[in-house]
Amino acid sequence: MRLIGHGIDIIEISRIAGMRADHPDRFLERCFSPGERAYAESSRRCDEHLAGRFAAKEAAMKALGTGWRSGIAWTDIEVVLLPSGRPTLRLHGKAADLARELGITSWSVSLSHAEHYAVASALAMG
DSSP states (O other): OOEEEEEEEEEEHHHHHHHHHHSHHHHHHHHOOHHHHHHHHTSTTHHHHHHHHHHHHHHHHHHHTOOSOTTOOGGGEEEEEOTTSOEEEEEOHHHHHHHHHHTOOEEEEEEEEOSSEEEEEEEEEO
């Protein structure tokens, strides 16, 4: 297995909290899958969990090498937990198509958050 791409992103948790406050339904539906929302909303630290997933989506786009062009939607990249609890990515739509074109067959993802920031790293492997 070889490394095809790597991305990293950091975000202020207050930015996510502000988006939730200003545009609650629209922001959540546009950026997160139902599973991501359910996971975050089941926690007292909802904004931290959402921020980590937001950063992971940004990191994945960097690993794909495209940024947010080519018609890729936020919900085309979904953070899911493996049975072990380890996070990984599930791609849909245009993001999945691009990953196939690049030969990406798996992802290694790391998420972390503290009081003010969330960070994520995404390694695209193939």
